[in-house]
Amino acid sequence: MSGAATRMKTFAGVAAIAALVFAATPSHALDIKKMTLSxxxxxxxxxxxxxPMVTVMVEFDAGTRRDPKxxxxxxxxxxxxLSQGTKDLTAPEFDQKVDFMGSSVGVSAGRDYSTAGMTSLKKYQGETLQLLSGILTEPGLRDxxxxxxxxxQIAQIKAAEEEPGYTADVExxxxxxxxxxxxxxxAGYADSVAKLTNDxxxxxxxxxxxxxxxxIAxxxxxxxxxxxxxLEKALTGLSGSVSPQPEPPPITVPAxxxxxxxxxxxxxxNIIMGSGGVERSNPDFYRLKVMNYILGGGGFSSRLVKIVRSAHGLAYSVNSGFEPGKFQGAFTIGLQTKNESSNEAIDLVLQQLREIQEKPVSDAELDGAKKFLIGSFPLGLERQNAIASFMIQVEFYGLGLDYADQYPxxxxxxxxxxxxxxxKKYLHPDAMIVVAVANxxxxxxxxSDLEKAADAPSAQ
Incomplete structure (x- = not known):
């Protein structure tokens, strides 16, 4: 659920250039060549x-799901x-070289995998690639x-723990x-990170x-x-492969x-409620995207916002979402409401879950959801870094190189x-975890489950 934010060392000039839109690259025209290195x-x-720019991203099976207990x-x-220099370059020396070229080089860890990446002007491609290669094949990793x-990291975790939304999410x-x-x-917990050794x-x-x-994308x-x-020349070393991680058992939330x-x-x-979701490979993924857009993923056009926020004035914000990954993820609904209106807001959310299970959505809701999801898809492929990230996801989750054509x-x-x-299959209003950080x-x-069941409004 909580993904690590990318921490790149980015010079302002490259950031400005990288923000330019690649309007000439519509998703249906995305040509991907696939090869295997030695x-x-x-x-x-x-x-x-x-x-005249180049972006390189390298995906490693080193995501936060690999953290030992x-x-x-x-x-x-x-x-x-890993971003703190090489055996021959200290962190300040490394940063100076990157900034001098107006490049960006860094490593970040996500839930399913970690990503090492670089962006540079074409004329600095070779030098920047050498710096990326250096932190991957001969990192400093100094005490x-x-x-x-x-x-x-500990300081950032402790600061985040002061935020009620973060606390609700972690719990x-x-x-x-x-x-x-x-x-x-x-990012772990403050006490777990404090115990981590240099080794x-x-x-x-x-x-x-x-x-x-x-x-590599x-x-x-x-x-x-x-x-x-x-790449054959730059990325020597780091041989071998990582063994697949055993898939965890299915998530079960008792009634x-x-x-x-x-x-x-x-x-x-700050309230988070939800249950088990799906893995990215689930064939129902696309039907779930449409359903969730109508329920709570479509911003002001979603039912949760229209009913809970606009019609009843019970939430400052409310949304729903599936978070699929390599393994089964979560389905969550998040909402912020006045302390005094918590029970009413929770009950109204449960009502909306039941209603979308009991009668079909309208033609207008369905058409609006599909038009938005299809129309917004190309916008995610307008920049080099977005294209590189897209290619990694397509390969990692086995979506097929023609995915940009197939998605619409x-x-x-x-x-x-x-x-x-x-x-009906994936929403469970009668079997959910509810975490509430509140006064x-x-x-x-x-x-009390019985108290909840007695008070829950039935679908209209």
Whole structure:
């Protein structure tokens, strides 16, 4: 659920150029060339010659789901430390070289995988690639840098813990996933990160940063043959592959509303409620996207916003979403409301879940959802870094190189019966976890399943 934000060292000039839109690259025209490097890595190349720039992203099977029990936050800390120079360049020296070229180079850890990347002007492609290669094949990982980054990570976690929304998210995640790979925040906990040693970081790097199971995506002013030759030369070492991670058992939430109350002196309650969702490979993914857009993922056009926020004035914000990954993710509804209106808002959300399960959505709702989801899709492929990230996801989740062509068809084929079917199958208003961070003396949130069941409004 909680993804680590990308921490790149970006010079202002490159940031401005990278923001330019690649309007000449509509999704249906995205040409991807696929090759395999001698070290076993999969290489995907999309030639984009509109601007003299190059983006390279390398995916490693080193996401936060790989954190060992008791060492939550290790993948995140390792990624942060890899950006701190090479064996020959200290962190300040490394940063100086990157900034001088107006390039960006860095490593970040997401839930399913970590990403090492670079963006540079075409004329600095070789030098920037050497810097990226350096932090991957011969990283500094010095004691002082690891200790500094560990302290930074702990401080950021403690600051985040002051936010009620973050607290609700962490507690919900723990309750839903338990000890499964997705059951902790990506940055870990303050106490778990404090226990991580310098050798833990070096060990995680050696265990999971292997190119034999990596995906490399390149987008920019290059040719496929040129890219392959330069990567073969630059990314020597890091041989071997990472063994697949065992899939966790399916998520089960027993019948009833399982309420966890966290008392905070806050003006408004932060509530997260939900249950198990789906993995990205689930064939119902596209029907769920349409259904969820209508329910709570479509902003002001969604039912939750129209009913809970606009019609009843019970929420400052309310939304729903599926968070699929390599493994089964979560389905969540998040809302912020006055402490005193917490019970009424929760009941109204449950009513909307039941209603979308009991009768078909309208033609207007279905058409609006499909038009938005199809129409907005190309906007996600307007920049080099977005194209490179897209290619990695397509390969990692096995979506097929023609996914950009297939997506509009998959969304466009969804019917009202499809929406009703997946709502019945994947929404569980009578078996949910509810976490509420609120001023509990004012909120008086009900914790009895029987009390909830008696009060829950039936669908109209």
């Amino acid at each position: 070290n076993g890595a999969t290489l995907l190349v999309s030639e984009q010659h509109q601007l 008791g060492k939550e936050g290790l993948a995140e800390l390792t990624a942060r430390c 002082a840098d690891i200790e500094r980054k560990r302290a930074d 919900f995640t723990k309750d839903l996933f338990g000890d499964a790979p997705y059951g902790h925040p990506g 833990d970081v070096r060990g995680f790097y050696h265990d999971y940063y292997k190119l034999g199971s990596a995906i 390149v987008a920019g002013d290059v040719t496929a043959d040129e890219v392959k030759a330069s 009833g509303l399982h309420v966890k109350l966290i008392d905070r002196n806050v003006m408004q309650a 068809k998959l969304i466009g084929s969804v019917t009202k019966d499809d929406v009703l079917e997946v709502a 509990q003396s004012e909120a008086k949130i009900k914790t």
